[in-house]
Every structure is written in structure tokens, then in C-alpha cells.
Amino acid sequence: MQTESPPESGLSAHAGVYPLYVMLPIFALIGLMALSSELTADRKMFKLEEGSQAVVPHSPAEFEDILGGFDPFPPADAKGNYPTPPPPLSEDIFPCTQCHEDPEDDDPERRELEMEHTNIKLNHGDKSRWCLDCHSFENRDMLHLSGGELIPFTESQRLCGQCHGTIYRDWRLGIHGKRTGYWDGKKRYLLCVVCHWPHEPHFKPLKPLPPPVRPQFLRPQDRPAVDETQPAEEH
Amino acid sequence: MAATDAAHDEAFELGRRQFMQAAAGTLAAFMTGCDGGIEGFFQKTFRELSPEELKGVVARMEKDYAARWGKETKISTTPPREGVMFGYGLDLSRCLGCRRCVYACAKENNQSRDPQIHWIRVLAQKKAAGVSLEGANPYYDPDLVPQDDVFYMPVACQHCRHPQCTKVCPVGATWQEPDGIVVIDYDKCIGCRCCMAACPYGARRFNWGEPNLPKEEYNPNQHYLGNRPRPRGVVEKCTFCIQRVREGRYPACVEICPVGARKFGNLLDPESEIRQIMERKRVFVLKAELHTEPRFYYFYAT
Amino acid sequence: MGGVLRFVTHSIRYALRGGLYYRAWLAVLTALAIWGGLAYVDQLQNGLIETNMRDQVSWAFYIGNFTFLVGVAAAAIIVVIPAYVYDWGPIKEVVVLGEILAISALVMCMLFVTVDVGRPDRLWRLMPVLGSLNWPQSLLTWDIIVLNIYFALNIFIVGYLLFCAFRGKHYNKKLVVPLVLLSIPAAISIHTVTAFIYNGLPGRPFWNASILAPRFIVSALCSGPAILIILFQLLRRHTTIVIKDEAIWKIAELMAYCMFLNLFLLGAETFREVYSGTEHMVHFTYLFRGIEGHTALVPYAWTSVICSVTAFVLFLVPATRRHPVTLNLGCLLIYVGVYIEKGLGLVIPGFTPDTLGEIYEYTPTLTEIRIGVAIFSIGFLVYTALTKVAVGIMTGELRSEKAPPFEAEASQAAAVEEPAAESAAEPETGGDAASGPAGSGATPAPA
Numbered sequence: 001m002q003t004e005s006p007p008e009s010g011l012s013a014h015a016g017v018y019p020l021y022v023m024l025p026i027f028a029l030i031g032l033m034a035l036s037s038e039l040t041a042d043r044k045m046f047k048l049e050e051g052s053q054a055v056v057p058h059s060p061a062e063f064e065d066i067l068g069g070f071d072p073f074p075p076a077d078a079k080g081n082y083p084t085p086p087p088p089l090s091e092d093i094f095p096c097t098q099c100h101e102d103p104e105d106d107d108p109e110r111r112e113l114e115m116e117h118t119n120i121k122l123n124h125g126d127k128s129r130w131c132l133d134c135h136s137f138e139n140r141d142m143l144h145l146s147g148g149e150l151i152p153f154t155e156s157q158r159l160c161g162q163c164h165g166t167i168y169r170d171w172r173l174g175i176h177g178k179r180t181g182y183w184d185g186k187k188r189y190l191l192c193v194v195c196h197w198p199h200e201p202h203f204k205p206l207k208p209l210p211p212p213v214r215p216q217f218l219r220p221q222d223r224p225a226v227d228e229t230q231p232a233e234e235h
Numbered sequence: 236m237a238a239t240d241a242a243h244d245e246a247f248e249l250g251r252r253q254f255m256q257a258a259a260g261t262l263a264a265f266m267t268g269c270d271g272g273i274e275g276f277f278q279k280t281f282r283e284l285s286p287e288e289l290k291g292v293v294a295r296m297e298k299d300y301a302a303r304w305g306k307e308t309k310i311s312t313t314p315p316r317e318g319v320m321f322g323y324g325l326d327l328s329r330c331l332g333c334r335r336c337v338y339a340c341a342k343e344n345n346q347s348r349d350p351q352i353h354w355i356r357v358l359a360q361k362k363a364a365g366v367s368l369e370g371a372n373p374y375y376d377p378d379l380v381p382q383d384d385v386f387y388m389p390v391a392c393q394h395c396r397h398p399q400c401t402k403v404c405p406v407g408a409t410w411q412e413p414d415g416i417v418v419i420d421y422d423k424c425i426g427c428r429c430c431m432a433a434c435p436y437g438a439r440r441f442n443w444g445e446p447n448l449p450k451e452e453y454n455p456n457q458h459y460l461g462n463r464p465r466p467r468g469v470v471e472k473c474t475f476c477i478q479r480v481r482e483g484r485y486p487a488c489v490e491i492c493p494v495g496a497r498k499f500g501n502l503l504d505p506e507s508e509i510r511q512i513m514e515r516k517r518v519f520v521l522k523a524e525l526h527t528e529p530r531f532y533y534f535y536a537t
Numbered sequence: 538m539g540g541v542l543r544f545v546t547h548s549i550r551y552a553l554r555g556g557l558y559y560r561a562w563l564a565v566l567t568a569l570a571i572w573g574g575l576a577y578v579d580q581l582q583n584g585l586i587e588t589n590m591r592d593q594v595s596w597a598f599y600i601g602n603f604t605f606l607v608g609v610a611a612a613a614i615i616v617v618i619p620a621y622v623y624d625w626g627p628i629k630e631v632v633v634l635g636e637i638l639a640i641s642a643l644v645m646c647m648l649f650v651t652v653d654v655g656r657p658d659r660l661w662r663l664m665p666v667l668g669s670l671n672w673p674q675s676l677l678t679w680d681i682i683v684l685n686i687y688f689a690l691n692i693f694i695v696g697y698l699l700f701c702a703f704r705g706k707h708y709n710k711k712l713v714v715p716l717v718l719l720s721i722p723a724a725i726s727i728h729t730v731t732a733f734i735y736n737g738l739p740g741r742p743f744w745n746a747s748i749l750a751p752r753f754i755v756s757a758l759c760s761g762p763a764i765l766i767i768l769f770q771l772l773r774r775h776t777t778i779v780i781k782d783e784a785i786w787k788i789a790e791l792m793a794y795c796m797f798l799n800l801f802l803l804g805a806e807t808f809r810e811v812y813s814g815t816e817h818m819v820h821f822t823y824l825f826r827g828i829e830g831h832t833a834l835v836p837y838a839w840t841s842v843i844c845s846v847t848a849f850v851l852f853l854v855p856a857t858r859r860h861p862v863t864l865n866l867g868c869l870l871i872y873v874g875v876y877i878e879k880g881l882g883l884v885i886p887g888f889t890p891d892t893l894g895e896i897y898e899y900t901p902t903l904t905e906i907r908i909g910v911a912i913f914s915i916g917f918l919v920y921t922a923l924t925k926v927a928v929g930i931m932t933g934e935l936r937s938e939k940a941p942p943f944e945a946e947a948s949q950a951a952a953v954e955e956p957a958a959e960s961a962a963e964p965e966t967g968g969d970a971a972s973g974p975a976g977s978g979a980t981p982a983p984a
Contacts, residue, residue, distance in 0.1 A: 017353075017861040019865055020770065023865060036617060038833075038901070050804045052376030054374045059348045060338040060341050061342075064284075067335065083399070173508065174511070175515070175516070178492060179508075186289045203335070203494065205816070206379065206380060206493070207333075207378060207379060208331065209335060209338050210334070210376065211376050212351060214374065214897075215592060215593050216589075216897065217348045272881060283669075299938065304550070341972025367711070369816060369819070369894050373893070373895065399738065402674050403738070405670065407670075407675075423659070424656065425655070426585075426654045431595040433738045434740055435740025436892055436893070441546065441585075441655065443584055444583060444584040525740065
């Protein structure tokens with residue numbers, strides 16, 4: 001047993017453990033209350049910050065038309081080359097000399113066209129530019145460079161490169177524009193006009209593919225019923 | 236006292252027996268569900284196998300996968316090439332934020348559909364803030380991209396020259412190949428997720444649940460260290476499409492990008508696009524102060 | 538070997554015996570362990586998706602508890618250091634009890650790691666020769682090694698001391714004392730290496746601060762022994778074990794110094810974050826103020842600070858340190874404070890916001906809580922059983938039939954000095970030799 005210790009300072013002089021029997025359950029109760037409030041707190045759908053609710057896991061299979069076939073790089077031709085696809089001309093529009101046989105019949109004055117080609121609103125840089133700055137007046141099946149040289153539509157990048165020299169250089173090096181193929185071998189280029197319609201070249205905005213699922217909705221049973229047709233919040 | 240002793244002991248015994256049965260049953264189911272069953276359990280892993288053993292393991296895997304997904308599978312083990320060091324370029328002046336790369340990657344690399352895994356994360360950031368990850372938002376979903384006040388920055392594994400992730404793996408399941416690709420051996424990973432804590436770019440993904448890959452969407456052209464289907468409980472990440480690049484092809488994300496914002500090549504070849512980019516444009520990397528020296532360079536072409 | 542077997546079987550049987558409250562305690566713990574064990578079966582079947590951990594917050598409840606419990610295991614040295622380094626008698630009797638706490642905490646640590654990994658069937662790969670341990674690069678491997686060394690040390694010391702006392706023999710001082718002294722750097726090493734696991738990740742600026750390893754050690758030393766203080770009072774009340782007031786007060790005093798250091802280091806960290814005001818402050822802000830309406834951790838963070846400060850004051854003032862109510866209150870407060878600080882308040886803010894700036898607010902699921910409760914129950918079961926056995930051996934109740942009759946002097950299993958010399962040198966305490974009526978023929982413990 002313990003020897004005499006000053007009455008007020010010894011631990012065992014008092015029934016030292018009884019307060020513990022009171023405190024421990026109280027602490028346990030507080031802990032349990034905190035725990036249950038955490039578990040029942042509805043944090044799953046806390047207020048949306050920027051962006052979509054991102055509840056539904058979309059699969060690449062839904063976008064086959066955009067992602068293309070399994071391999072966006074077509075096979076080589078018989079000679080083992082990957083030819084550049086032709087310029088995307090409108091149906092039946094080429095050759096232009098079907099209609100523009102004789103330059104004598106045409107009016108070379110700058111104007112807004114009213115009889116034909118009214119679907120083309122030229123929006124390419126300088127407001128004073130017009131059709132015959134690029135299209136050759138003498139031979140409508142060709143384009144012309146600033147020095148007068150005539151080039152076919154399949155070499156239109158030389159015309160673009162006259163004004164857009166740095167981009168032309170980047171495109172030749174592969175820095176600009178989409179390239180598919182082999183990093184250590186043959187590659188396929190695309191013509192400027194395949195991506196940029198020369199009459200209004202600014203790249204059109206696209207509809208983005210869906211955002212990734214938010215982490216709190218990874219598990220199916222955590223997902224709320226959500227209406228995806230609802231417009232998402234913009235940032 | 237003795238009676239309550241015996242009763243107590245018996246009750247204890249009963250509860251314990253039930254628990255052991257349940258646990259044993261689950262464990263058995265768990266193990267046979269693992270890749271390769273019992274023989275796969277103790278198998279040596281990629282770097283420990285001799286070439287003949289590797290062929291055997293690959294053959295077994297090809298058979299397993301073909302049985303599960305119904306397509307004849309080809310798992311290559313192409314080693315890295317001499318004189319090749321991969322580099323990647325991303326043109327921030329061109330990225331639209333269309334996310335076609337994200338889904339092409341998921342398609343090419345057999346990523347789980349639900350629970351969803353995307354290796355690439357496209358971050359929308361305010362132009363006024365510049366490249367500052369603090370306000371980045373990966374969940375943007377407007378009708379059209381690009382939006383005027385925002386630019387887009389895709390982030391995936393940077394394949395760092397000094398990777399933080401390979402240092403911390405306790406079993407050596409992830410390492411950097413000589414051609415620069417940081418790979419994971421999915422048969423060795425124990426799922427401790429220390430690499431995920433270590434990665435400064437949030438590049439790694441974990442298979443929290445059983446991965447789900449429908450048969451119709453299975454890509455049978457695989458590499459052992461790349462896009463073969465992963466089991467539950469292991470870490471995965473971008474591998475620069477190792478199954479493509481070791482055969483000389485571009486990664487899937489490079490080929491699908493509609494604006495050509497993604498560039499890939501051999502850093503040791505002065506004529507490659509990526510070297511030309513480094514010479515003519517100004518490249519930068521994310522979190523350069525961490526000295527990870529990524530191979531993933533961001534730049535502005537115009 | 539027969540002796541060891543008899544020791545083990547007798548001990549197990551002794552641990553399962555006891556009064557109503559004791560067996561009820563064991564039954565409750567077992568029930569909780571089973572309840573949580575079923576949740577683990579659930580997690581094995583469906584994967585870790587049953588937790589709320591996701592790619593953005595990839596370590597959470599389990600690893601937080603693991604970190605805290607490594608600290609508790611390291612805290613056993615707070616009884617070892619004064620006993621063996623400073624040769625302070627009153628504490629020597631209870632060193633074994635401190636090491637039993639370390640063993641139980643280590644068991645819990647290993648269980649928490651096991652439930653956290655995605656492929657527990659591949660854990661054998663962590664073995665040095667059979668597996669492919671990535672040592673010395675990976676700090677996790679260092680942690681595995683030092684944890685196992687410390688575990689083995691403690692198991693051996695405790696087992697050996699108790700086995701000798703069971704047989705009524707004196708243990709070999711030359712074997713035990715060096716090992717006990719070795720356990721001091723081993724204990725420091727386990728917690729330092731655990732701190733280095735976090736510390737070495739530059740991608741997580743909240744952890745990548747040099748102050749983390751010192752913070753870990755002092756927070757462990759200021760909170761772990763709280764359980765010991767409570768236990769000692771319980772033992773004194775319900776068994777014939779003699780534990781002097783001075784022993785408990787000394788532990789409390791050492792804890793007070795460590796509490797001061799803990800608060801000082803927290804203050805130093807706060808200053809650095811707030812005054813520099815860099816981007817990295819966002820983790821600290823998340824913890825104490827919340828970001829953009831995400832305030833889940835804020836009440837816990839402030840509770841932790843208030844508990845720690847209050848406990849420090851209670852332990853600092855000698856009057857409150859010695860009074861049983863305030864002492865026990867302080868123990869509970871510091872335990873809560875450090876548990877929140879090292880469990881929730883370290884791991885989760887490190888991941889929030891994540892490396893790409895995303896905020897995913899994590900709270901544990903019921904599955905995680907159940908498994909955590911199960912592991913704590915198993916730890917408490919181990920602790921209860923081992924302590925019962927240790928106390929039984931120390932009071933002479935649990936003794937081999939082949940051993941010589943129990944004498945009070947020989948009951949102090951962990952005392953290094955010759956009991957006769959000690960009682961001769963300190964007649965005023967005289968507790969040991971004079972406790973004849975209490976020591977021999979001891980009445981069975983009521984609990």
C-alpha cells in the first residue's frame with residue numbers, strides 16, 4: 001500500500017479514478033455525435049462551383065462519329081505513301097471553268113456578288129479584299145500568287161504562306177496543324193483549307209465532349225438522379 | 236463461474252468461426268478472381284522474367300484476355316530503341332478544350348468505363364490568371380469551346396526525367412524505361428498509392444473498384460507495360476501509348492487532336508517536331524521548381 | 538520449449554478469465570471487431586471504392602490512423618528514458634506496461650496498412666528476400682523495416698521479462714538493458730521515418746516542410762503516454778500493482794514539456810504559412826478557415842487546437858497536474874487534440890486542394906469507420922490481454938507451478954536494481970518490501 005502522502009496532493013488519496021468513469025463516457029458520446037453528424041451530413045451535392053455536375057460517366061463509344069474508326073490514320077497507298085487529302089471543294093463546283101469559260105464574259109470590278117456565290121461572305125482579314133485577290137481572273141481553275149504565278153487548288157498552301165509565313169514554316173516542320181502517322185517515318189499532312197475555310201478561316205468553336213465524373217460520384221450508388229438536359233453553369 | 240465461462244467461450248468460438256468462414260470464403264473468391272489464379276499469384280514479374288518465361292506469361296495472358304473479351308489479343312513486349320528519347324509538346328495557343336484526346340485515350344488504352352478512368356485531364360483556366368493551377372477547373376461544360384476568357388491545358392503523366400513516383404514505390408512496380416516512358420507493372424503493384432501522393436501533377440489513377448470495360452470497346456493491340464486491361468486495386472497512368480510509339484506510331488491523343496495542338500517525337504533527333512518546337516518556340520514545364528524535369532513541354536506557337 | 542508453451546497457454550487462459558466487467562469488455566471489443574471485420578469483407582469484395590478515398594484524396598482515414606498510432610507506439614519511450622537513461626526508480630516498475638502499449642499500437646498500425654492497400658494479396662512482395670523490396674530508395678520500405686525491428690524488440694523484451702517472472706527467475710540484465718536502451722532510438726526512428734514518408738514528397742507542399750519530423754515526435758510524446766497515465770490509475774485501483782504518484786506525475790511533467798514544444802512548432806508552422814502568404818498557404822487555410830465554402834475540417838481543427846492548449850495549461854500548472862480530475866481531463870483532451878491533428882489534420886489538408894487545384898472534400902464512409910473501429914477493438918483486445926497477463930505476473934497471480942513461491946520483491950518484473958538494495962536505500966518510500974500483505978496471497982483482482 002502507499003505510504004503517507006500529503007492528503008491533498010496524492011492521487012490515490014482521492015478516489016482518483018471515479019472522475020474518469022464520468023469523463024470517458026462523455027467524451028465517447030461527444031465523439032459518437034460528431035461521427036454521426038459527419039456521416040449523415042449531405043456533402044455529396046455541395047453547391048456546384050464552376051462547371052457541370054459531372055455525374056454521368058460517358059464512354060468513348062458514345063462518340064464514335066467524332067473519334068472515328070479505330071485508327072484515324074488511313075493505310076498507305078500502293079506506293080507506300082500517305083497522300084494528302086484533296087481540298088474540300090463544294091460538290092460539283094469544280095472545275096470552275098464549267099461556268100467561267102471565257103474571262104471576257106466576267107466583270108473584274110470589286111463588288112458584292114448578287115447573282116452567284118451569294119452563300120460566300122468573305123471574312124478574311126482586310127475588309128477591302130475580294131475574290132480575285134486569290135482566284136485567278138484568267139483561269140478560274142487556278143489561284144494566283146502575288147507575283148502572278150498560277151497555282152492549282154492542291155497547292156493552295158503556297159498562297160496562304162505568302163501572308164502567313166511563320167505558320168507556313170511551322171506547318172512544313174509539323175509544328176502547326178494535325179499530323180498523323182509515324183514519328184520516325186512517314187506522316188500525313190493536311191492542307192490548310194481542310195481545317196480553315198479560306199473565306200472565313202477562323203476555326204469554328206466545337207461542342208466539347210463531356211467532363212469527367214466528379215470523384216464523389218465515382219460509385220454508382222452515390223449518384224443523384226440528374227437531368228443532363230439542364231444547362232450547366234458557366235464559369 | 237465455470238458455467239458462464241463455458242458459455243462465454245462457446246459463444247466466442249461460434250462468432251469467431253462464422254467470421255473465419257466468411258473471411259476465408261471471400262479470400263478464396265478474391266484470389267481465384269486475380270489474374271492467372273493461383274499460379275499467377277506468385278509469378279515473377281516483368282523485369283525478373285527471362286525471355287522464354289516472358290513469352291510463356293504473355294501467351295497465357297493473351298489467352299486469358301481473349302477468353303474474357305472475345306477478341307484475339309496481341310500483347311507486345313517491344314523493348315525501347317537505341318537512340319530514342321521521347322518528348323511531347325502541347326500548344327496552348329491552339330488547344331480548344333474539346334476533350335477528344337481524353338476519350339480517344341480512354342478508347343485506345345482500355346480504360347475502365349464505370350468507374351470512369353481518364354488519364355488526361357483538361358484544365359480550364361482564366362486567361363487573366365495565366366498558368367496557375369490554383370483556379371483550374373476540369374469540369375467545364377459550355378455549349379461551345381473555346382470560351383473567350385478561358386484557355387485550356389491538358390495534363391497527363393509528364394514522364395519526368397527525375398520522377399518523384401518511381402522513388403517511393405515500395406515494391407519497385409514502377410520505373411522509367413530507357414526511352415523515357417515511366418511505366419507500371421500492373422502485376423507487381425500492391426496498391427499502396429504512395430506514387431499517387433508523390434506525383435506533383437496528379438497524373439496517376441487508381442482502380443478503386445472493379446474496372447469495367449465492355450467487350451465491344453476492347454482494344455486488342457496491347458503492350459505488356461501499356462494498355463492491357465488492369466485488375467482492381469492497381470495504379471495506372473498515361474504510357475505515351477507505349478504500344479504505338481514503340482512501333483513508330485504517334486500516340487492516340489496526338490492523332491485525334493483536331494487542331495494539331497499535340498506534338499510528339501524523338502528528342503534526340505534534331506529534325507523531329509519536338510526539337511524544332513524547342514528551338515523556335517519558347518517551351519516551359521509545369522512546376523519547374525520541383526526539378527522533376529518533365530518531358531512534357533507546353534508552348535505557344537503564336 | 539515446454540516452458541514457453543506452458544507460459545503461453547497459461548497466459549491465454551489467464552487473460553480470458555476475469556470478473557463480469559472484464560469479460561463484458563472483452564465481449565464488446567470482440568463484437569465490435571466482428572462488426573468491423575464484416576465491413577472489411579465488404580471492402581475486399583467491392584474494392585476500395587467502398588471508401589470515400591478517390592484519386593484526389595488517395596490517403597485518408599486509414600493512413601491518418603496509422604500515422605497517429607505509430608506515434609503512440611513511439612511514445613512508450615517516454616517511460617523508458619527516465620527509467621533507464623536517468624535510472625529513476627519509480628518508473629522502472631512500469632516500463633513493461635509502456636512497451637505493451639507499443640506492441641498493441643504496432644499491431645494496429647500493421648492492420649491499418651493492410652486494409653488500406655489495394656492488393657492485400659500482394660503484400661508478400663514487401664518481404665526483403667522473397668519479395669522485391671525497393672530499399673533504400675523508398676521510404677515506405679525503411680518504415681517497414683524499422684517498424685518490424687521495433688516490434689520485434691518490444692515483443693522480445695516484454696516476452697522475456699514476463700517469461701522470467703513467470704518462472705520466478707531473475708532475468709539477464711546484460712541482455713535486457715541494452716535492448717531496452719536500443720528501443721529508444723528505434724522508437725524515435727519509427728516516427729521519424731513515418732514523418733519522412735510525408736516529408737519527402739515535394740508535390741505536396743503542406744507536408745514538404747522540415748518541421749514535420751520534429752512535430753511528429755513531440756506530438757507523439759505528448760499524447761501517447763496519456764493512455765498510460767489513465768491505465769496506471771486504473772491498475773492501482775483494481776489490482777495490487779504498486780505505482781507511485783511520482784511515476785505518474787513525472788510522466789505528466791514530461792508530457793507537459795512536449796506539449797509546449799508541440800504548440801511551439803505549430804505556431805512556427807503557422808507563422809511561416811501566414812506571413813509568407815504563398816500559394817501553399819491554401820492547405821493551411823482549408824484546415825483552419827475553409828476554402829470557398831468547403832469547411833468540413835474547420836470545427837475539428839479548432840477543436841484540436843483548443844484541446845491541446847487546454848491540456849497544456851492543465852499539465853503545466855503543478856496543482857492541476859496532480860489533481861486527479863484535471864489530470865485525467867488533460868489526458869483525454871490531449872489525446873483528442875493530437876488524434877485530430879495527426880489523423881485528420883495532416884493527411885487530408887495535404888490533399889486538399891490536390892496538385893491540380895481541385896478541391897474534393899473527403900469524409901469517411903461507414904465502411905471505413907467500421908473497419909477503423911474493428912482495428913481499434915483488436916488493438917484494445919491485444920492491449921487488455923497483454924496487460925492482464927503482465928499485471929498477473931507482476932502480482933504473482935499468474936505463475937508457473939514449477940516456480941519458487943512468489944515474493945513481493947521478485948514481483949517487480951521490470952526493476953533492474955536488486956529489490957533489497959532499493960528498499961534499503963529508500964526506507965521512506967519502502968513500498969516494495971513492506972508490501973508483504975498486499976503482495977503475497979494477493980486477492981484476485983475484482984475486475
